Amino acid sequence: MKAEIITIGDELLLGQVIDTNSAWLGQELNALGIHVHYKTAVSDDEQAILDTLKLASNRSSIIIMTGGLGPTRDDITKHTLCRFFNTHLVLNQDVLSFVKEIFTKRNLPMLESNNQQAMLPAIADVLWNRSGTAPGMWFDQNNTIYISMPGVPFEMKTIFSEEVIPKLKSRFSFPAIIHRTLQTCSIGESFLAKKIEHIENQLPSNIKLAYLPAVGSVRLRFSAYGNDEILLKESLNEIIAKVYNEISEYIYAEGEVSLSETIGKLLKAKGKTLATAESCTGGFLAHQITLSPGSSAYFLGSVIAYHNSIKQNELHVSSTTLKEHGAVSEACVLEMAQAIRKKTGADYGLSTSGIAGPDGGTDAKPVGTVWIGFASETKSFAKVFNMGDNRERTILRTALMAMDILRKELID
Amino acid sequence: MKAEIITIGDELLLGQVIDTNSAWLGQELNALGIHVHYKTAVSDDEQAILDTLKLASNRSSIIIMTGGLGPTRDDITKHTLCRFFNTHLVLNQDVLSFVKEIFTKRNLPMLESNNQQAMLPAIADVLWNRSGTAPGMWFDQNNTIYISMPGVPFEMKTIFSEEVIPKLKSRFSFPAIIHRTLQTCSIGESFLAKKIEHIENQLPSNIKLAYLPAVGSVRLRFSAYGNDEILLKESLNEIIAKVYNEISEYIYAEGEVSLSETIGKLLKAKGKTLATAESCTGGFLAHQITLSPGSSAYFLGSVIAYHNSIKQNELHVSSTTLKEHGAVSEACVLEMAQAIRKKTGADYGLSTSGIAGPDGGTDAKPVGTVWIGFASETKSFAKVFNMGDNRERTILRTALMAMDILRKELID
Numbered sequence: 001m002k003a004e005i006i007t008i009g010d011e012l013l014l015g016q017v018i019d020t021n022s023a024w025l026g027q028e029l030n031a032l033g034i035h036v037h038y039k040t041a042v043s044d045d046e047q048a049i050l051d052t053l054k055l056a057s058n059r060s061s062i063i064i065m066t067g068g069l070g071p072t073r074d075d076i077t078k079h080t081l082c083r084f085f086n087t088h089l090v091l092n093q094d095v096l097s098f099v100k101e102i103f104t105k106r107n108l109p110m111l112e113s114n115n116q117q118a119m120l121p122a123i124a125d126v127l128w129n130r131s132g133t134a135p136g137m138w139f140d141q142n143n144t145i146y147i148s149m150p151g152v153p154f155e156m157k158t159i160f161s162e163e164v165i166p167k168l169k170s171r172f173s174f175p176a177i178i179h180r181t182l183q184t185c186s187i188g189e190s191f192l193a194k195k196i197e198h199i200e201n202q203l204p205s206n207i208k209l210a211y212l213p214a215v216g217s218v219r220l221r222f223s224a225y226g227n228d229e230i231l232l233k234e235s236l237n238e239i240i241a242k243v244y245n246e247i248s249e250y251i252y253a254e255g256e257v258s259l260s261e262t263i264g265k266l267l268k269a270k271g272k273t274l275a276t277a278e279s280c281t282g283g284f285l286a287h288q289i290t291l292s293p294g295s296s297a298y299f300l301g302s303v304i305a306y307h308n309s310i311k312q313n314e315l316h317v318s319s320t321t322l323k324e325h326g327a328v329s330e331a332c333v334l335e336m337a338q339a340i341r342k343k344t345g346a347d348y349g350l351s352t353s354g355i356a357g358p359d360g361g362t363d364a365k366p367v368g369t370v371w372i373g374f375a376s377e378t379k380s381f382a383k384v385f386n387m388g389d390n391r392e393r394t395i396l397r398t399a400l401m402a403m404d405i406l407r408k409e410l411i412d
Numbered sequence: 413m414k415a416e417i418i419t420i421g422d423e424l425l426l427g428q429v430i431d432t433n434s435a436w437l438g439q440e441l442n443a444l445g446i447h448v449h450y451k452t453a454v455s456d457d458e459q460a461i462l463d464t465l466k467l468a469s470n471r472s473s474i475i476i477m478t479g480g481l482g483p484t485r486d487d488i489t490k491h492t493l494c495r496f497f498n499t500h501l502v503l504n505q506d507v508l509s510f511v512k513e514i515f516t517k518r519n520l521p522m523l524e525s526n527n528q529q530a531m532l533p534a535i536a537d538v539l540w541n542r543s544g545t546a547p548g549m550w551f552d553q554n555n556t557i558y559i560s561m562p563g564v565p566f567e568m569k570t571i572f573s574e575e576v577i578p579k580l581k582s583r584f585s586f587p588a589i590i591h592r593t594l595q596t597c598s599i600g601e602s603f604l605a606k607k608i609e610h611i612e613n614q615l616p617s618n619i620k621l622a623y624l625p626a627v628g629s630v631r632l633r634f635s636a637y638g639n640d641e642i643l644l645k646e647s648l649n650e651i652i653a654k655v656y657n658e659i660s661e662y663i664y665a666e667g668e669v670s671l672s673e674t675i676g677k678l679l680k681a682k683g684k685t686l687a688t689a690e691s692c693t694g695g696f697l698a699h700q701i702t703l704s705p706g707s708s709a710y711f712l713g714s715v716i717a718y719h720n721s722i723k724q725n726e727l728h729v730s731s732t733t734l735k736e737h738g739a740v741s742e743a744c745v746l747e748m749a750q751a752i753r754k755k756t757g758a759d760y761g762l763s764t765s766g767i768a769g770p771d772g773g774t775d776a777k778p779v780g781t782v783w784i785g786f787a788s789e790t791k792s793f794a795k796v797f798n799m800g801d802n803r804e805r806t807i808l809r810t811a812l813m814a815m816d817i818l819r820k821e822l823i824d
Contacts (some may be wrong), residue, residue, distance in 0.1 A: 011624050013436025013448040016593075016633065022453075026427025036425045037460065041434075041451035044622075048449060055467070068626065070601060106798055113602045131802065152625065154805065212428055276716075282702025283695030283731075286716045290694025293770050293803055295718075302716035304688075304698045310713040310756060344722060358705050381522065391705055 001172065003029050004038040005059040006052055008067035008077055009151055012041045017299070021066050021156055027212070028160060033177045033225065034062060044068060048081045057144055062168070067151030069117075069134040077148055078137075082121050084376040085139060089119040095126060104260045127167075129309040131158040136166060145171065176229045180236055182243065185217040185259060186404050192218055192247065199242050207235065214227065215393050216400040217259070231385075252407055259297075260288045261402045265349075266410040267298035274406070275346035276302040277315055279327060280354035280370060285399040300344045305336065315339040328353050328365055329384045333373030337382075341375045349375040352400045356391045370398045374405055413585060416442050418451040418464055420479035420489055421563060425552055426454045433478050433568055440572060443679055445586040446474060456480060461492045474580070481546040488561055490549075494533050497551060501531040504547075507538060512543050525754040531792030539579075543570040550579060557583065588641040592648055594655065596662040597629040597671055598816045603786040604630055604659065611654050618644075621650065627805050628812040629671070664819055672707075673813045678762075679710035686818070687715040687758035689727055689748040691739060692766035692782060695809040712756045717748065729752040740765050742794045743786030748792075753787045760821070761787040762814045768803045780806055784814045786821065796803045 011017045022039050029036050038058070042048045049068075056063045068077030075386070076302055081327030082088055096118035117133050120126065127136030127147070132155040139146040147164055149156045152172045165407040184192060189211050200209055203280045206226050212219040223238065224232040244251065267274060276285050278288045286302040289295055305311040308327055312319065316339045333351045341349035361367035367389050373382040385401060417437055423429045434451050441448050449472070454460045461480075468475045480489030494500055508530035515522045529545050532538065539548030539559070544567040551558040559576055562570045596604060601623050605612070612621055618638050624631040634651065636644040656663065665674045679686055688697050698714040701707055717723040720739055724731065728751045733743040745763045753761035766782030773779035780802050785794040797813060799806040 010620075010622055011450060011633070012435075014442050014591075015435035015440075015448075015632075016624060016631070018435045023424075025431045026425055028427075030426050032812075036427075036455075038454055038464075039425060039453035043449055050454050052450075055538065070623065100595060101423075106800065108600075109679075111602050111606055113605060140507075152627075154627075156800070210426065210428060264546035270611075277696070281699075282707075283690070283698030283714055284702075284713075285715065286695030286718075287693075287699050287807075290696075290716075290806060291807070294766075299694075300719040301722040302695055302714070302718075303726075304695065304702075306698075306702060306708055306714075307712040307756075314715075344719075355476035356705075392703065395699075395703070 001034050001062065001174075002060045003036050003062035003064060004040070004056050006049075006056060006063065006065045007038060007039070007041045007151070008044065008049060008065060009041075010043045011275065012067070013043050018220060021151065021153055021210065024153070024157065025066075025160065028165075029062075029064075029128050031177070031179055031221075031223070032165070033174045034168075046080045046083070049077070050084055053080075053084050053146075057142075059144055061143065062145045064164075065146070065148040066156050069136075069148065069150045078119070078121065078246045081124075081137070081148060085123055085141060087121045087123045090122045092118050093171070094125060095135050095306075096213040097121065098107045098128075102133055108149070119270070125167075127159050127163040129155055130157050130162065132154045135159075136163065140171070142188075147178065157227055176232060178224045178229065178232045178236060178372065180240060181257075181361075182220040182222075182240070182251050183253040183257060183262075184258070185249065185251045185400055186254055187247070189213045189218050192220070192250070193218050195246050196243055199239065199246070203239065204235065206232075207239065216397040228343055229338060245250045249408075252404065258292070259290075259400055259407065263403050263407050263410065264289070264295055264298060266407065268294075270410065272410075273300050273345075273346040274348045275340045276402075277340035277349065277351040277373075278302060278304045279306060279311070279336075279352055280356045281352045281398050281402070282306060282396050284395050285350065285402055287351060288399050288403065300346045303340055303343070305353060311336065315343075323325045326365070328355055328369055328371055330371055330373075330384070333371040333382045334375070334380055337373035337375035338380055347376060348406060350406055351372075351375075352389070352398050352402055354398060356394045357389055358391060364370050368394055369408075370394065370401075372398065372405060373403045374409065376409065413417050413474065413586065415445050415446045415448050415474035415476065416452070416468050416471045417448060418461075418468060418475065418477045419451070419453045419563070419577065420456060420461060420477060421453075422455045422480075425455050427695075433565055435566070436699075437476060439574065440577070441474075441476075442589070444577070444580065444770070445589040446688065447551070449745045456488050458488065458495070459491045460695055461489070462496055465492075465496050465558075469554075474557045475557065477558070477560045478568055481560065481562040490531070490533060491550070493536075493551070493558075493560060497533060497535055497553060499534045502534045504530050504538060507547050510540070514545055521530045527606070537579075539571050539805060541567055541571050541576040542574065543567045547571075548575065550576075552583075558600045575630065587594075587637065587639055588644055588645045590636045590641065590648060592634045592652060593667055594632040594634075594652070594663050595629065595665040595667075595669060595671070595674075596659065597631060597664055597812055598657070599630070599662045601625045601630050604632070604662070607658050608655055611651065615651065616647065617787075619647065628809040661820070664816065667786075670704070671812055671819070674818050675815050675822065676701070676704045676707055676710060678819065682822065684759040684822075685710050685712050685757075686760045686762065687756040688754035688814075689761065689763040689785075690714055690716045691718060691748075691764055692768045693764045693807050693810050693814070694718060695766060696807050697762065697814055700811050700815065713751055714756045715755070723748065727755075738777070740767055740781055740783055742783055742796070745783040745794045746787070746792055749785035749787035759788060761785075762818055763787075763800065764810050764814055766799070766806065766810060768806045769801055770803060782806065782810045782813075784810065784817060786817055788821065791821075
């Protein structure tokens with residue numbers, strides 16, 4: 001089964017927006033066993049969209065469009081779809097009520113342009129959008145499925161997960177595919193690949209391994225294809241047991257679970273609490289932890305000591321430490337981790353201090369130098385890293401590394 | 413002049429890699445006045461590449477390919493180009509010497525696969541690659557330019573900047589194109605569109621307006637096309653002055669500038685400092701502020717008072733306030749904003765407290781209810797919002813709104 005993705009919007013061609021939607025869709029479709037063989041980005045131009053749709057309909061059974069469904073006039077996807085399918089827009093009362101409800105809830109007035117969002121091509125099935133006012137659309141024409149969704153990533157993801165996947169599953173019969181994803185961190189892709197090279201080399205032909213790297217973490221996705229689901233499960237179990245044998249220390253979870261959710265679960269299970277004292281991460285570590293719903297059960301809070309005066313006044317870092325070792329030092333993050341534990345009464349304290357850059361580096365402490373501190377009732381230690389020369393990635397890597405240090409202590 | 417981009421590689425279609433190359437190329441080409449009207453991603457498949465090249469040659473004067481030139485797969489693009497142009501590979505002695513030199517310098521042995529990198533289609537001009545061993549290629553056939561470059565971003569960028577741009581400039585004469593981007597926040601796309609509808613209706617045909625929405629913010633991009641650069645600038649100036657007249661309060665910057673950079677500039681210019689006291693944003697507000705390089709000049713730090721004990725002990729929120737009004741209340745965020753100012757000695761204090769969800773909502777305070785507090789030496793106030801029912805977006809919207817509240821006070 002061949003699919004293709006069409007992304008609509010001048011902003012994609014001008015390069016003002018990096019298209020992350022189609023990569024996400026590629027992963028999701030691939031997980032269903034659907035092969036994406038083309039991706040095309042077109043401008044907000046009716047003829048260009050029509051030409052691309054025509055081409056796509058000759059080579060793909062599933063055509064997925066994103067973008068061009070907003071309430072403003074540069075969004076022309078719906079009108080173009082009407083022309084392509086030789087149909088017209090009609091008011092969908094259910095969608096109108098749904099959109100009205102959203103505005104009522106938020107206490108905002110409805111505009112005429114918002115009413116337009118309830119106008120849909122007569123032959124379209126509605127794909128409900130729980131995350132916004134623009135619904136998606138599903139067309140089933142000449143044995144080809146056409147799907148149109150908004151380009152805003154979280155809206156597109158909601159519609160695809162909640163509406164499109166179930167509809168695709170009921171429309172087509174897919175071969176059995178089983179995926180298992182191992183979440184790893186604190187190790188680079190090539191090192192990971194080297195460590196499990198011998199397992200990868202011996203994979204049977206119906207089992208594929210994909211490396212899905214992100215900053216500071218790599219997901220390993222094993223996909224098994226075949227007809228006998230039980231057999232597939234068994235062979236995956238065997239392979240994954242071997243992988244654990246080689247790299248268990250780097251695997252923090254299975255499935256779509258974040259590192260912050262993992263430490264949240266571990267803390268909850270032990271009935272323990274956490275507080276952070278952050279300098280270079282500037283609140284990003286606390287943000288990662290508090291992104292998880294229910295984190296108030298185990299996360300008490302943080303002191304972000306960006307300025308040294310706050311390190312001294314709020315975290316009691318000694319002036320000797322700052323004078324002799326500087327803020328980016330083992331002594332400083334140890335004092336920070338211990339102080340935040342005491343101050344908040346948390347069981348665990350985590351601290352960060354580093355040079356995120358682009359300025360502030362020296363020969364002894366180049367940009368990317370980061371100290372991370374850990375403190376519990378019985379133990380405290382600090383580790384130093386070089387996180388590279390990109391500010392944003394240094395902040396992200398430091399937060400992940402700090403959480404992984406806590407994770408290892410929690411499973412010890 | 414119309415261009416299109418073809419990216420080659422299975423990893424793009426599987427979603428294992430997010431394509432940032434084509435966004436960068438889109439910006440660069442656009443800055444030259446070259447209109448990118450299509451971007452296509454194809455797999456490492458000869459027929460698919462040939463089909464896409466044929467289609468592109470019928471609609472574009474400049475065709476830019478990236479990918480398929482690496483050491484593991486280096487045959488597919490070059491062989492396919494030979495087939496497309498009906499030519500053959502020949503050894504290029506200059507490229508061979510260049511590649512050999514790189515290996516000698518790095519003290520690495522040459523492999524057979526590295527020799528292959530000096531084999532180029534007979535009719536290609538070499539595009540020298542100072543950043544790697546795979547050269548780019550330039551073909552000038554039937555009034556169409558075909559450019560092939562490696563997919564590794566920094567190699568592609570080197571070749572494009574150092575080789576492609578000068579060659580394009582000497583081959584073509586370009587028309588003028590001017591873009592201006594207005595950054596807005598605290599107003600939705602449809603409300604914005606309504607407010608400037610009359611301006612949009614009167615835009616001359618050579619000036620286009622695009623709405624580029626993100627969570628909590630919308631960019632307005634005006635593009636002017638023509639031959640007389642001075643005239644284009646004047647007419648854009650006139651239109652943008654009208655836009656300012658209507659919506660100046662929502663415009664926080666021009667160009668590619670974030671809201672946190674904007675408040676950073678304003679604080680620096682006034683020699684003032686900021687500290688935050690965060691509950692529902694959990695550190696994200698501080699993170700947004702500290703993402704900007706140099707933020708240590710004006711951002712002192714934060715207390716993240718996730719647990720009420722920290723609101724009481726560190727921010728002196730009174731137990732009466734918590735008992736009578738709760739943590740999500742005007743009284744609480746006012747006390748928080750005032751306390752963080754005093755505690756850190758900052759000129760401005762910002763505070764947040766809300767129900768990010770998914771749990772914790774009540775009839776009186778549903779999920780999404782957020783209070784934001786502001787305190788300066790002379791003034792303090794609080795505002796309440798409903799940020800919707802998605803945890804991540806509530807956090808993001810709250811941080812943006814808090815920064816916008818500060819921005820408005822700073823320009824007052």
